[in-house]
Amino acid sequence: MKITVIGAGAAGFAASIAAAETGAEVVLLERNDRALKKLLSTGNGRCKLSNVKLDAKRYHGDIRFVESAFNKFGLKDTIMFFQNMGIPMKREGDKLFPYSLQAASVSDMLRLYAEDKGIRLCTGVEAKKIKTDKGFTVITNQGNFACDKVIVAVGGKAASQLSGGGAYHLLTALGHSKGALMPALVPVKTEGTKALAGTKTDASIAMYDKDRLIAKENGELLFTEYGLSGPPILQLTAAMPRESGCELVVDLLPEFDSKHLLAILDARTKLCVPIEKYFTGFLKKTIGQAVIKDAGLKNTAPASSISRADLVRMVSLIKERKYKITGTQGWQQAQVTAGGIDTREFDEYMQSRKIPGLYAVGEMLNIHGDCGGFNLQWAWTSGVIAGRHASQK
Numbered sequence: 001m002k003i004t005v006i007g008a009g010a011a012g013f014a015a016s017i018a019a020a021e022t023g024a025e026v027v028l029l030e031r032n033d034r035a036l037k038k039l040l041s042t043g044n045g046r047c048k049l050s051n052v053k054l055d056a057k058r059y060h061g062d063i064r065f066v067e068s069a070f071n072k073f074g075l076k077d078t079i080m081f082f083q084n085m086g087i088p089m090k091r092e093g094d095k096l097f098p099y100s101l102q103a104a105s106v107s108d109m110l111r112l113y114a115e116d117k118g119i120r121l122c123t124g125v126e127a128k129k130i131k132t133d134k135g136f137t138v139i140t141n142q143g144n145f146a147c148d149k150v151i152v153a154v155g156g157k158a159a160s161q162l163s164g165g166g167a168y169h170l171l172t173a174l175g176h177s178k179g180a181l182m183p184a185l186v187p188v189k190t191e192g193t194k195a196l197a198g199t200k201t202d203a204s205i206a207m208y209d210k211d212r213l214i215a216k217e218n219g220e221l222l223f224t225e226y227g228l229s230g231p232p233i234l235q236l237t238a239a240m241p242r243e244s245g246c247e248l249v250v251d252l253l254p255e256f257d258s259k260h261l262l263a264i265l266d267a268r269t270k271l272c273v274p275i276e277k278y279f280t281g282f283l284k285k286t287i288g289q290a291v292i293k294d295a296g297l298k299n300t301a302p303a304s305s306i307s308r309a310d311l312v313r314m315v316s317l318i319k320e321r322k323y324k325i326t327g328t329q330g331w332q333q334a335q336v337t338a339g340g341i342d343t344r345e346f347d348e349y350m351q352s353r354k355i356p357g358l359y360a361v362g363e364m365l366n367i368h369g370d371c372g373g374f375n376l377q378w379a380w381t382s383g384v385i386a387g388r389h390a391s392q393k
């Protein structure tokens with residue numbers, strides 16, 4: 001069985017290795033001058049390979065066959081897959097990293113293992129078109145590749161500087177449908193964060209679409225010139241229904257309820273300090289200054305002059321400050337693509353229902369996961385399932 005895999009990213013390597021291990025002759029095409037460019041940037045260079053809380057509920061889009069896919073190739077299989085390659089995993093919280101904590105080591109071992117399995121990796125080869133006549137021919141900038149089956153693993157539009165920005169046309173030209181695309185796991189633009197730009201603080205953030213709570217996350221929030229970032233914000237965008245219009249409600253002191261915080265702030269009015277020092281020792285300086293300014297208080301007045309109404313206003317500013325999302329930081333800063341190729345047109349082996357022998361895997365499908373190793377896990381799972389299936393006669 002001759003299989004051409006298009007795209008030497010995480011999903012393309014998983015598919016190639018699985019196909020070669022089950023006896024197929026595999027050619028792996030990559031448009032970049034080297035394979036696995038995006039993988040090198042994952043997890044800040046440490047590569048979150050997977051997550052021990054693997055669950056179909058952590059995925060978004062059209063997730064009709066995600067659960068059955070994990071039954072075919074799930075967490076334990078993934079751990080064994082890497083173990084066989086010489087990559088034991090290390091757990092940090094729920095996340096699984098390579099034991100070396102280096103994405104580069106995963107990239108090296110995938111390439112060496114693929115070479116050992118006889119996979120022919122061709123870099124600098126960009127697939128332009130797939131022709132379906134007596135098998136398949138992949139037309140590229142470096143000539144044509146004839147084969148029995150094709151696995152398309154060209155990734156999505158996110159971080160296009162690393163992967164080319166999504167060669168969806170390879171499938172749409174064959175009659176497959178593509179839904180709208182949106183950057184996900186991405187910082188968001190909002191008004192009103194400039195004064196706090198550069199400040200990091202633990203917070204609880206809820207995202208609302210009109211009055212409907214979409215999701216809530218806790219973690220280290222980062223204020224920036226353009227808006228908000230940090231792990232909880234990236235995570236919230238995994239479930240964001242559209243690029244602008246949703247509202248974030250930020251609680252900067254989630255460990256205290258409003259009543260308790262009011263009592264704490266009331267007690268602080270007894271401090272013999274000017275208002276500009278009222279939060280010193282309790283809140284970060286930038287946050288304290290912003291709350292005082294937004295509550296309309298005068299810095300030089302004594303803390304004892306703060307009224308009950310001022311206290312209530314400050315509690316609200318600390319516990320439920322609202323930020324309207326006006327957009328995202330776009331494709332270059334997105335970690336993953338929401339939307340993509342319509343999964344209804346593919347079966348549970350990632351094979352096209354329209355063109356038998358044609359498969360699509362990884363980020364290009366309309367499936368994306370939460371932060372924390374879920375997206376690479378989808379690349380491993382979908383790639384291995386397609387590779388194994390494609391290698392069968």
Ligand SMILES: Cc1cc2nc3c(=O)[nH]c(=O)nc-3n(C[C@H](O)[C@H](O)[C@H](O)COP(=O)(O)OP(=O)(O)OC[C@H]3O[C@@H](n4cnc5c(N)ncnc54)[C@H](O)[C@@H]3O)c2cc1C
Nearest residue numbers: 007009010011031042043048127155159362363373375376
């Ligand atoms: C900064 C960053 C950090 C991330 N960190 C994590 C993490 O720690 N854990 C996690 O689970 N996920 C992480 N992700 C997401 C994860 O990297 C992706 O979900 C995953 O790489 C998708 O794999 P893929 O193989 O489908 O696509 P890709 O990895 O994008 O691979 C697609 C490949 O196809 C090639 N290609 C494209 N078009 C063509 C063509 N026409 N011909 C030939 N080749 C082509 C591309 O050059 C690319 O090499 C991160 C993403 C980013 C951007």
